[in-house]
Amino acid sequence: MSFASVPLRARRFCRALSVVIACGTTSSLASAADVVPPTLVQDAAPLWPGSPADHDVVVPVLLTVRVDGSVARVEVVESRGADYDRAASVAAAEWRFRAATRDGVPVAARIRAEVRFTAPPAATAPSQSSAAPAAPVPPAPPPAAPAPQAAATPPPVAPASPAPAAPVEVVVEGTLQPPSRGASDYTTPIAELKRVPRKNASDLLKLAPGVYLTNEGGEGHAERIYLRGFDAREGQDVEASVDGIPINESGNLHGNGFADLHFIIPELVHSLRVLEGPFDPRQGNYAVAGSADYETGLTERGLSAKLTGGSYGTERALVLYGPPGQSMHTYAGAELYKTDGFGQNRDARHAAAMGQYEARSGKHTVFHLNGAAYTDDYHSAGLVRADDVASGRIGFYGTEDPRQGGDGSRLQAAADVQTRAGDFGFYQQFFAIRRGMRLRENFTGFLLDTQEAIQAPHAQRGDLFDSHVDETTLGARGFARTEGRALGQKQELEVGYFARGDHVDALRERVAAATGVPYKKDTDLHSDLADIGIYADAALRPSRTLTLRAGARADLFSYDVLDACAVQDVSLPSSSSPPGDASCLDQERGGAHREPDQRSSTASTKLMPRAALLLGPFSNFMFSLAWGQGVRSIDPSYVTQDVKTPFASVESEEGGVVFARSFDALSLVARSVFFRTHVDRDLVFSETQGRSVLGGGTTRTGWTGAVRLTNALIDENANVTLVRSAFDDTHLLVPYVPDIVVRSDTALGADLPFSPFGHTPHGSLAVGASYVGRRALPYGERSDTIFTLDGSAAVRYRAFELTLAVTNLLDTRYRLAEYDFVSNFPATPGAAPTLVPARHFAAGAPRMLFLSLSATFGAGDS
């Protein structure tokens, strides 16, 4: 894991500090420029809760302002009495802002403001009240009883009169991240897009351009990620983290860097940052295609419960809790889920729990404690041969081997602290992760169990892999950041480190189809892995419109690997060295004894420079150039004693432009990016290994366009990616990678035009549309195109919400994943084997309906 995903809370911290500077306070510490706080465009005056007083009453509040400018949450900082507090909250919730921006991009923000109840002038005119958002927090005026003489006067609504004073503090949150590295640095607040049906947290990745997900391993199996021309497998080429805690599993036998995101409860994801390329010195191992960083948080405070029932016996129970009055980063949530699954052999069940507590000490220190637990169990249909489906031997939603499936678990705990002292900000995080995974997959049927001379004669016993991985990870990360002024501009410097140690036990056996017992041990590795890296990142601004962000990162990867099954053959079989059928063999050769195991250790370093040049903004346009190198460490099974570890190195460059503008309550962000990426050792899927193995060099070039449009009514996120990914030597296309990916997420919401029992219900519609072009497959083949629509409709009335979600709205029968390779699933026992490549696929889910009822108590909307 690396700095690719600098902890979000650290970002919040730095961002908050920077805004303090931007707002002209006396603090000298700032981390990033280009942050503009929200500005009021429409207010609503508060109503006197009782009789107007003879002096102003000011209620200080903290407002959370969405990217569409609406107020998501009102927190009373200092009470002026329950009536005033309530009236102030009601008024402030109606205010509209021009959203805060960071580098010209609208972001959610939290600001201090005050609601002012203006006293009537000199006991003559009727009393009136006014709003004063974004005003300095004044010395708290003493609460006062309303003036008796005004008591009889109904409190009229006063025209808007925002106070002209500058804010004293603005805390931008929700889209907080390290400084932008260019046009491919996508930070996406989930906001109303949460209403688009999504199966899990992995699905949120589709909000970033060029992402396509497949899954042939079952509901509990991590999704295979295609990102902007990369086949990143299950995260091997995407550095993934949640709240700064690494998700990639070093040394995982199924894929070094395997990233199972299913433990993340989607409702607790507040925002997602996807950086498509190795352009940030904070990015570390596995950031080949890029990195994905989930920020968790719960904006809807109080206690929420949600029950879902749907097609194919799907049931889900979710509870969320966020103590009212506390930060959205203090929350707890848990879910139980089970499904019978569509088609054959797709049943699954899982449970997850996540919790976090945020505490403050003094003005500048924030602590977080968080933890997560997850467990799952599932079956998988795997891949089926297209010719078997065509012949009717297997149904479209059938399976070749019903023994496929798996289970897994994850426990993690982390703590971090962020503080500042003088001109420096500091951040420190510790994390501990315990992960277990079992996976049973059969890609090739009855093909790989060849007869060896030392084995008793046997027929093919079956190719079901039974892999098991146990991993314990301990790690820490931290940084210090400072800044100063030169050339009339703010200059910044950050240095940081990342340290991670993993102990991994990995075992893979093959299981006989007839008996269900393992007959061969392929791999039995026990690895101690370490990755320690340091980085430096500077932001140099020679002028107001030119920023050079440059830095470098260096990592040392060390391996100590015990292969407990290093000998699987007997060089000189004899009666004194009988081979038997065992897998891991000790033997006698020439009187010398040989144990079956072998230990290997090695270490290597990698230096990765990265830079981004930002120009602008010029009339709402920001231009950027970015370049960087990244790395993917190799699988422990490749480690040889004292042989330098071969890395997969990536070099990426791009040029892009971002247009960001707010039109009153409407904000628009549009991007266009041309990119090129080269990897010297790409991953190539191997059906015989059941995973990807190192292949040759590849280069991809392409273009991405993306749009985010938000206002109070609509939230639209759409993107298009065109890419060509080819091998360096043959210039042939890299198989399986989609060259066209189009995705649109749309959410609409408005109050309904009726108010039963005095309360207005809120309705919403959401649609997610995906199009994936015909993907290149081996042997000059092409896959089918994919077009799917998912939708939902919801009505919220007071504390209750009813949602109907439909996935695959058109009930398209499509192939989610397609592969060409050799397999042998004989139609009848003993039939001649199929040894020529054939088409295989994993079926996409048919139309499914889900009905959810949720209730929220305790704090209402925030």
Added chain:
Amino acid sequence: MLRALLLCCSAFALGGCVGSTGGDLFEFDAFARGHAGASAPFVNGKGYTVALTRAHVRVGAVYLNRAVPTSVSSNTSCTLAGIYVAEVTSPLEVDALSPEPQPFAASGEATSDTARTGEVWLTGGDVNEPDDPTVILDVAGSVQRGGTSLPFEGRLSIGENRVAPTPPAEPGQRPICKERIVSPIVVDVAPVRGEKLALTIDPRSMFANVDFSELTLGDDGILHFDDDPNTATPASTNLYIGLRATSSVYAIGFEPGAPR
């Protein structure tokens, strides 16, 4: 920049996809036939004039592989380590005296790579199952030498009768599948989409080293080939060797046919 973008978008949108991973993957029809001259009398390597009246060969499957043939049996695996480029996995009882195409029941699959090695699987079912009484070769005819003509017939199977003893330290050294697979058959052919695979069997070559004088005359007045290697005469053994000969007996190629 805008123009480049438009061109790029147009290429993707109109072409749908640009480039290829190379190669081809397709289905093809396949047939087998006997050699055109097989039904005519011929003189074998031992000087006998042989006239075949029946020659049926049970073909379980046909494969083509990219691997270059070697004379050394390098492993005990039933299949080659190389990449297979074509296969016909439906069985067929081939009348090797008929030059007419006899189609396999199911189509085959191929890539467009060039094959160097061919395999003919002589099996009635599971290639690994020792107990298989299926008759693989069924021949009959007459043989003449020195003015004497005698009928003969033989039915050879590859089952328990062909299981060879193995050393205890390497019990899997001689799997039965290796008896059933005729390999390597030298070929130099690249499957072509739209063409048909043709397996040509020349039963005359199976008799090349058969000395009919070694056969015993049955009470029925017919020379019989023995199917039991333990009691078989050299002539029976040589016919079995001829059945498994990798040259002269089997020829595999692709011929033009109706496009699929």
